[in-house]
Amino acid sequence: MATPKKKSKKTTTATKTAKSTKSSKTKPASSTKRATPSKGTVARKAAPAPTKPSPKKAAPKKPAASKPAPKPAPKKPILPPTNDEIRARAHQIWEQGGRRQGGEKENWLEAERQLRAERGL
Numbered sequence: 001m002a003t004p005k006k007k008s009k010k011t012t013t014a015t016k017t018a019k020s021t022k023s024s025k026t027k028p029a030s031s032t033k034r035a036t037p038s039k040g041t042v043a044r045k046a047a048p049a050p051t052k053p054s055p056k057k058a059a060p061k062k063p064a065a066s067k068p069a070p071k072p073a074p075k076k077p078i079l080p081p082t083n084d085e086i087r088a089r090a091h092q093i094w095e096q097g098g099r100r101q102g103g104e105k106e107n108w109l110e111a112e113r114q115l116r117a118e119r120g121l
Contacts (some may be wrong), residue, residue, distance in 0.1 A: 081115035089115055 081089075089111035090104070097103065 078119050078121060080121060081112060081119070085115055086111045 086108060089105040093107045093110055094100070094103070098106070
């Protein structure tokens, strides 16, 4: 069985200097150099950073106030024709038929059928 190689504890000077330069790289902002403008250009000052307004909890937006839709009129129940309505229609049928004798029952049934059809029953 092969034995694994042991890592040497020796560190090179290059790795020591790399570690030390990492910690010394952070310098204060005042010591950083700015690029100098070339001839014929004008140096400009940097614009100030925009400030953000303090976060406020915004109220949820409500939809634009619109008139509520009118409520439909309550539906009236569809009732079957009354005897008075049937009688009046049967009389009309009798008159339109030439006032014929003996057809009262047929006129009544026809009047009832017409009124129910008009009401969707």
